[in-house]
Amino acid sequence: MATRRDPMGLGLAVLNRIASSPTIDKLKLRRTTERAVYEGAKGGFRVAGATTRAFKSAKGGGKPKRLARTSDSGVFDLEPTEDQQMIVGVVKEFAAEVLRPGAIDAEAADDTPKEVLTQTGEFGLTLLNIPESLGGLSEDRSAITGVLVAEALAEGDMGQAVACLAPAAVATAISLWGSDAQQQTYLPAFAGDDVPTSALAVAEPRALFDPFELQTTAVRNDGGYVLNGVKSAVVRGQEAELFVVAVDVEGSGPTLVLLESSTPGVTIEADPSMGLRAAGLSRLILEDVQIPAEAVLGAGAADDYRECIRLSRLAWAGLALGTARAVLDYVSEYVKTRSAFGEPIAHRQAVAFMVANIAIELEGMRLVTLKAASRAEQGLDFSREVALARRLASEYGMKIGTDGVQLLGGHGFVKEHPVERWYRDLRAVGLMEGAVLV
Amino acid sequence: MINLETPRKFRPFVKQAHQVAEEFLRANSRKYDRAEHAYPKELDLLASLVDGMGDSGQSAGAGAAGVRRDDDEAAGSKKVKNGTNMSSVLSIIEMCWADVGLLLSMPRQGLGNSAIASVANEEQLERFKGTWASMAITEPSFGSDSAAITTTAVKDGDAYVLNGEKIFVTAGERSDSVVVWATLDKSLGRAAIKSFLVTKDLPGIRVERLEHKLGIRSSDTAVIVLDNCRVPAENLLGNPEIDTKQGFAGAMATFDNTRPLVAGMAVGCARAALEDTRTLLEEAGVVIDYDRPVQSQSYAAATFIAMEADWEAALLLTLEAAWLADNRKPNSMQASMAKAKAGRVGNDITLRCVELAGTLGYSENELIEKWSRDSKILDIFEGTQQIQQLIIARRLLNLTSSELR
Numbered sequence: 049m050a051t052r053r054d055p056m057g058l059g060l061a062v063l064n065r066i067a068s069s070p071t072i073d074k075l076k077l078r079r080t081t082e083r084a085v086y087e088g089a090k091g092g093f094r095v096a097g098a099t100t101r102a103f104k105s106a107k108g109g110g111k112p113k114r115l116a117r118t119s120d121s122g123v124f125d126l127e128p129t130e131d132q133q134m135i136v137g138v139v140k141e142f143a144a145e146v147l148r149p150g151a152i153d154a155e156a157a158d159d160t161p162k163e164v165l166t167q168t169g170e171f172g173l174t175l176l177n178i179p180e181s182l183g184g185l186s187e188d189r190s191a192i193t194g195v196l197v198a199e200a201l202a203e204g205d206m207g208q209a210v211a212c213l214a215p216a217a218v219a220t221a222i223s224l225w226g227s228d229a230q231q232q233t234y235l236p237a238f239a240g241d242d243v244p245t246s247a248l249a250v251a252e253p254r255a256l257f258d259p260f261e262l263q264t265t266a267v268r269n270d271g272g273y274v275l276n277g278v279k280s281a282v283v284r285g286q287e288a289e290l291f292v293v294a295v296d297v298e299g300s301g302p303t304l305v306l307l308e309s310s311t312p313g314v315t316i317e318a319d320p321s322m323g324l325r326a327a328g329l330s331r332l333i334l335e336d337v338q339i340p341a342e343a344v345l346g347a348g349a350a351d352d353y354r355e356c357i358r359l360s361r362l363a364w365a366g367l368a369l370g371t372a373r374a375v376l377d378y379v380s381e382y383v384k385t386r387s388a389f390g391e392p393i394a395h396r397q398a399v400a401f402m403v404a405n406i407a408i409e410l411e412g413m414r415l416v417t418l419k420a421a422s423r424a425e426q427g428l429d430f431s432r433e434v435a436l437a438r439r440l441a442s443e444y445g446m447k448i449g450t451d452g453v454q455l456l457g458g459h460g461f462v463k464e465h466p467v468e469r470w471y472r473d474l475r476a477v478g479l480m481e482g483a484v485l486v
Numbered sequence: 487m488i489n490l491e492t493p494r495k496f497r498p499f500v501k502q503a504h505q506v507a508e509e510f511l512r513a514n515s516r517k518y519d520r521a522e523h524a525y526p527k528e529l530d531l532l533a534s535l536v537d538g539m540g541d542s543g544q545s546a547g548a549g550a551a552g553v554r555r556d557d558d559e560a561a562g563s564k565k566v567k568n569g570t571n572m573s574s575v576l577s578i579i580e581m582c583w584a585d586v587g588l589l590l591s592m593p594r595q596g597l598g599n600s601a602i603a604s605v606a607n608e609e610q611l612e613r614f615k616g617t618w619a620s621m622a623i624t625e626p627s628f629g630s631d632s633a634a635i636t637t638t639a640v641k642d643g644d645a646y647v648l649n650g651e652k653i654f655v656t657a658g659e660r661s662d663s664v665v666v667w668a669t670l671d672k673s674l675g676r677a678a679i680k681s682f683l684v685t686k687d688l689p690g691i692r693v694e695r696l697e698h699k700l701g702i703r704s705s706d707t708a709v710i711v712l713d714n715c716r717v718p719a720e721n722l723l724g725n726p727e728i729d730t731k732q733g734f735a736g737a738m739a740t741f742d743n744t745r746p747l748v749a750g751m752a753v754g755c756a757r758a759a760l761e762d763t764r765t766l767l768e769e770a771g772v773v774i775d776y777d778r779p780v781q782s783q784s785y786a787a788a789t790f791i792a793m794e795a796d797w798e799a800a801l802l803l804t805l806e807a808a809w810l811a812d813n814r815k816p817n818s819m820q821a822s823m824a825k826a827k828a829g830r831v832g833n834d835i836t837l838r839c840v841e842l843a844g845t846l847g848y849s850e851n852e853l854i855e856k857w858s859r860d861s862k863i864l865d866i867f868e869g870t871q872q873i874q875q876l877i878i879a880r881r882l883l884n885l886t887s888s889e890l891r
Contacts, residue, residue: 121487122494124809125566129487192488256782354777384883395889400879401872407882408823412799415806419490419798426489432794435776439795 097309097316098289101244103237108229112346113179115189115223117427126418128196136196138171143204143370148466151205154326155469158318159284160211168212169243173197177220182231183239184223191359191424194220194486195366195417202370206473207326209367210484214283214327217363217485218246221292221304221356225346230306234290246290249279249332250360250482253319259357259481262296264334266305272341273297273305275313275334283483285316285330292345293332294353294482302353304345313337323472327483356485358434359424363484365417365437368445368477371470372410375452378467379403382456402455406448413440421486442478449474490802493568496576499546502539503580506532511584518588518704519856523696525660526591526704533593546573550599553743554611555811569812571743575750575804582754586860587704589751596657597621597744597868598665601681604740605724613720614683620661622652622710630873632667633676637712639668644719646682648690648712654867658708659693662686666712670728677730683721690715701859742818745868746807749824752832752864753801759857760797763839764790766846786842793835800828819881826874829865836861 128136146164154160176193178184201209219238222230237244250259264277275295282288291307307314315333346352380403383394393399417440420433449471453460460467492500510532518526539545547570554570581589589595598619606614628634637650648668655664663685671678684691694709719726764774772786780788803824810817836858840847847854865871880890 118487120491120494121489123489123566124491124493124568124572124805125487125489126806126809127488127566132488256779258779258782260778357777380883384885394879394883394885395891397872397876397879397890400883400885400890401875403882404826404875404878407878408803408827409799411806411820411823412796412803412827415490415802416795416798418488419802422489422491428491431776433798435780435791436795436798439780439792440799443792443795 097311097314098245098287101237101289102310103233103290103308106229106232108227108232110228112226112228112231113181113223115177115179116187118188118190118425120426126415128192132193132196135193136200139173139197139200140203142167142171143201143209147201147204147208148374151208151326151466151469152463154205154208156325158320158325159328160208160326164208165212165243165245168201169215169241173212174216174219174238174243176216178223178235178239182223182235184219184235189425189427191362191421191486192418195362195369195421198363198366198484198486199370199373199414202367203374204370205326206367206371206470206476207324209370210283210324210327213363213484214248215243215246217248217360217483218244218290218292220359220485221248221345222306225304225349225352225356226306227342227346229342230345234306244289245284245287246292247283247285247288247332248292248356248360248482248485249282249285250294250357251279251281251480253278253280253331257481259294260302262294262302264293264295266295266297266303266339268298269338271338272343273339275305275307275337275339277334279332279334280319280329281321281480281483282316282319282330282332284328285332286318286328288316291332293334294356297344297348300348301350303348303350304353304356305339306343306345307334307337307339311337311339322475323469324476354431357481358431359485360480360482361434361438362417362420362424362430363486364477364480365413365420365434365441366486367484368441368474369410369414369417371473372406372413372445372448375448375467375470375474376403376406376410378465379406379452379455382465386456399455402451406451409440409444410448413437413444416440424486438478445474445477490805492576493572495568496546496573499544499548499573500576500580502544503548503577504583506535507580507584511581511588514588515585515704515853515856516850518585520703522698522703523706526588529588529591529593533595536592537594545577546570548573548577550574550595550597550747551603553600553747553811554603555743555814567812568809571746571808571811572805575746575808578747578750579754579757579801579804582751583758584754585704586751586755586864587702590656590702590705591660593660594618596661598661598663598683600744600747601665601740602683602723604743605681607724610683610720610723614663617663617683617685618657618661619663619665619683620655620657620708621665622655622658623667624654625651626653630870633679635667635669635679636672637666637668638672639670639680639682639717639722641670641719642716645716646719646722648682648684648715648717650712651694652710652712654697655708655710656705656867658710659696659706664691664710665723666710666717668712674728674730678728680726681723682717683723684712684715684717685721688715688717700862701856702863741869742821743811745821745825745874746804746811746817748864748868749800749804749807749821749828752828752861753797753804755857755861755864756793756797756800756828756832756835759836759839759854759861760790760793762852762854763842763847766843766852789838789842793831793838796827796831797835800824800831803827819878822869822874822877825869826871826878829871829874833858833861833865 266273423430552570552574639646697707
C-alpha cells in the first residue's frame, strides 16, 4: 500500500508533473492550416470507432481500490486548502494563457488542439481521482478539487474544458465504481503519458430525456450483453478509444458498461451543436454491439449509477461557474469603457444593476455547488444539493449568458466579442447529462 | 478546507433555538398577528431565558449584540473562526422560521442593540448593558437616502438637544431606548450625521402613534417625536468629531453587520413557508424527486425545487457574510449580496407558496399567507433591494456615489 500523501503532497505532485512536462515551453495552439487532415471526418460523416490501442485485459479478482472519504472538519469554511489553491492557480493560468486565446480557433476546428489535451494530461487532471496505488495522485475523494478545476478551465473556454475533462470522467468512473480487474485493465493507461481519449456517454437524443429511463438497451445473451441504441453529447467521439456508456439492462434498470471503440457495431456520427464546439460532440450509435458480461462497470449497482448522474451534474455546475465568471469580468470592463449619452453606461442603474445581479447569482450558485461537492466528498447525501446547484447553474447560468450579450448590445451579438460564445456554451449546462464527472 | 455545513459546535445550540422558537414564537404567531399592537407578554419569559443562556455561554454569543467585532480577539490568527456573527445569524434563522414579528419584539434584542454593539466604545457598551434599544433613522421626508436627515442635534453644554420626527421605528414603543440618527450640521453633509442613544425616560421624546401594517403585525412600528430633547453628550455613539474624510463610513458600518441578520430573517421565514408547502403538496400527491430532471416532473415539483435552490443560495450567501465578519475580512459587498438575494427570494418564495397551496394557502387557517405578508418588509428595511444593488454595483465597478447615483 502506497504511503498517503500529506495535504501539500498532491499539489506538489501536480506541480512536479507540470514542471517536467515536455510541452510546457512550446504551448502553441494549432493554427487553422494545421488541422486540414482532421476536418474530413467532421460535419455529418459517419466513421467507425477509433481503433488505436488494445487494452490488455487484466485478471483482477481482488478488492477494487477505492478513494477514502474526506472527514467532516466541523468548521464552516470557504477557504480552499493550500493544495487546492496551488492546483487552481496553475489551471487558471493555463486557462487564461492557452484556452481563452485559442477558443476561436478551437471552435472553428470543432475540436480541441492535441497540444492542449496533451498539456492537461501532463497536468495530471485525469489522475486526481485515481488512487495513488494505481498510478494516480490521491488517496482521498476530492469532488471539491474537481469543481474548482472545472471552474478554472471553463473560465478560459468551456468547450475545450469539456474536451480536457472527458478522459478524467471515464478514469473517475472506473476508479469509483470499477472492479479490481477493470481498474487494473484501464487505469494504468490513464495514469500514463498517453491518456486514452475516452467519453462518458449518458445522454440520448430526445426531448425530456431522463437518465433513469434509458432507451439504449443491454439484452443478455450467452456472450454477455447485446447493446442497441443511440447516445448523444459524446465528447470527441470520433477519437475516443474507450466509452463508459449508460444502458438499460433488461430487468435491472440503468447501469454503466465499458465499451472499447473498436467493438463491431459501434458507429460515431459528428453532432455539431450550438455551442461547446471544441468538445467535438458526437453521437454514439450502437447496433447489435456484443460486450462480455464483465464489461458491466463494477457491480452495476443502481446506487453507483445514481451517484454518477449526480457527480456529472455537479461537474456541469462547476463549468457554469467558470464561464459565468468570464462573463462578469468581461462585462464589468465593457460597461465602464462604453459611453452613451455622454458618460459610461456603467453610470446608469439599468446597466449597473444587471451587473450587480450577475455577481449576486454567480456567488449564490457557486456556494451551493461547493456545498454539494463538499457533501459528496464527505460521504453525506448530496442528492438535494446537486439538484439545487444544477437548477441554479441552469437558470442563472443562462441568465448571465443572455445578460452578457445584452449588456454589449449589438456588439455582443457579433463574434468580435466572446460573449455570444459564452451564451451558446451556457445553454448546455441545464440539459447535459454525463460527459464530465468530478 | 471548504465545508458549508453548520459548524459542529453550533449544532446543539441551533437545535435548542429551534425548540425555543417553536414553543414561544410559532405557538403565538397567529394570536399576535390578529391582535396588532398587543404586547406579546410571553416574550418576557423568553427574553430572560435568552439572557440566562447568554450569561451561561449556552447561546454561543448569539443575539443582537453578537455582531460586535472584537479586534484583539483572533486578530492575526490564521485559524478559521466560526464566531458570534455566525451564531447570531443561525439563531435568527430559527427564530424567524417561527415568527419574524415576534423576533423583532424580543426584549433587549433590538436593531439599536446591534448598532450599539457595532459602534459604541467600551464605556458605553458597559453603561448601556441590558437596555432594549430600537433604531430611528427614517423620517417622513426620506427613506433610503439617509444622508437627507433633518433631525438636528445641537450641542448645549454637556448635552445635545435633539429636534425632529422619526418614523418606522421598529419596537419603538416597547424599547427602553432609541438609537436616533441626527445631524450636527446639515451643511456638512454625511460626515455630520451621528447616532445618539436616547433613553425613553428623557423629557422631550414621545411615541406619537403606531402604524397598522401589511405584515409583521406583532412588531410595533412607531412614530417618534423629539421635541427639544436633551441627551447627555456621552450618549453620542462613536466619535463626536465631524470627520469629512471619513464621511458616512462610521455610521454605515452598522449595516455591514445587520444586513446579514435581516437576510437571516428572510431565510428563516421562507423556510417556514417551504416546509409547510412541501407537506401540503405531498398530501396532494406531488412527488419531489431530486434525481429526475425537473423538466419531466410536475410543475409543482419543479417549482418547489426552483424555490429551494434560491433559498439555499440565500442561506449560503448569508452564512458567507457572517463567516467573513467572524474572520475579520471585509464583507460589505457580501452582506449586501446576502440581503439582496434573501430579501427578494424570501418574498418570491412565500408568495409562490401561497399560489401553490391555493385557497388553503390564502386562508388564515394556515400560516403561509402570513409569511407571505411578513416577508415583504425584509426586502425593504435595512436597505431596499435597490439600495443593495447600488452598493454592490458601485463596489464591483469601482464607481463613486456621484458616478453611479
